[in-house]
Amino acid sequence: xxxxxxxxxxxxxxxxxxxxxxxxxxxxxxxxxxxxxxxxxxxxxxxxxxxxxxxxxxxxxxxxxxxxxxxxxxxxxxxxxxxxxxxxxxxxxxxxxxxxxxxxxxxxxxxxxxxxxxxxxxxxxxxxxxxxxxxxxxxxxxxxxxxxxxxxxxxxxxxxxxxxxxxxxxxxxxxxxxxxxxxxxxxxxx
Numbered sequence: 461x462x463x464x465x466x467x468x469x470x471x472x473x474x475x476x477x478x479x480x481x482x483x484x485x486x487x488x489x490x491x492x493x494x495x496x497x498x499x500x501x502x503x504x505x506x507x508x509x510x511x512x513x514x515x516x517x518x519x520x521x522x523x524x525x526x527x528x529x530x531x532x533x534x535x536x537x538x539x540x541x542x543x544x545x546x547x548x549x550x551x552x553x554x555x556x557x558x559x560x561x562x563x564x565x566x567x568x569x570x571x572x573x574x575x576x577x578x579x580x581x582x583x584x585x586x587x588x589x590x591x592x593x594x595x596x597x598x599x600x601x602x603x604x605x606x607x608x609x610x611x612x613x614x615x616x617x618x619x620x621x622x623x624x625x626x627x628x629x630x631x632x633x634x635x636x637x638x639x640x641x642x643x644x645x646x647x648x649x650x
Contacts, residue, residue: 470503481507486535488555489543493574501557501573508573512554515544546577 462474470477480500485508487494496504511529514522518540526536547554553576560570 470500482529482531484508485511486530486532488573488575489530489535489539492577493572495560495570495572497563498557498559498569498571501571504573505555505557509552509554511539512543512547515539516548518544543575543577546579547575550576550580 470480481504484494484496484500484504488504488508489511511526514526523536523540526539527533530536530539556574556576558572558574560572562568563570
């Protein structure tokens with residue numbers, strides 16, 4: 461016989477624990493907020509959030525799975541028609557636990573568990589780095605400098621640099637890039 465192994469025990473046996481969690485979940489969905497012991501609230505949180513996730517799916521199979529846990533059809537109807545649309549944009553964290561202090565009679569720690577029904581602002585997804593199309597890189601020819609032919613190449617390289625600048629300007633449409641290309645070519649000559 462399967463017995464619950466996770467968390468503190470909330471009753472005499474596993475069947476009593478399942479019934480207690482189902483009743484707490486039904487009360488939570490009916491009243492939107494309940495006050496109970498801290499231990500019960502912590503055990504109820506994943507149980508209720510799983511049922512809300514089923515309600516967000518909204519199909520017949522999900523409704524039947526929730527009905528198998530919570531026997532009251534009015535509570536299940538309220539969960540599927542009222543609560544699920546309010547948390548449709550939320551990706552989890554449907555409940556909030558607030559500690560309230562200690563109970564007067566037996567000093568048990570008390571907590572309030574409530575549904576988080578406030579609208580959520582979806583997080584903006586980070587933009588990709590390479591969204592804008594880039595211009596094709598222009599390859600510059602490698603100019604080898606030789607001492608005896610330096611004077612003859614000066615005039616030829618100036619014409620080549622001007623031609624390169626025009627190509628860069630046409631490719632990018634940027635006059636500054638063309639000036640940078642000519643400045644780099646002149647710096648290489650020196």
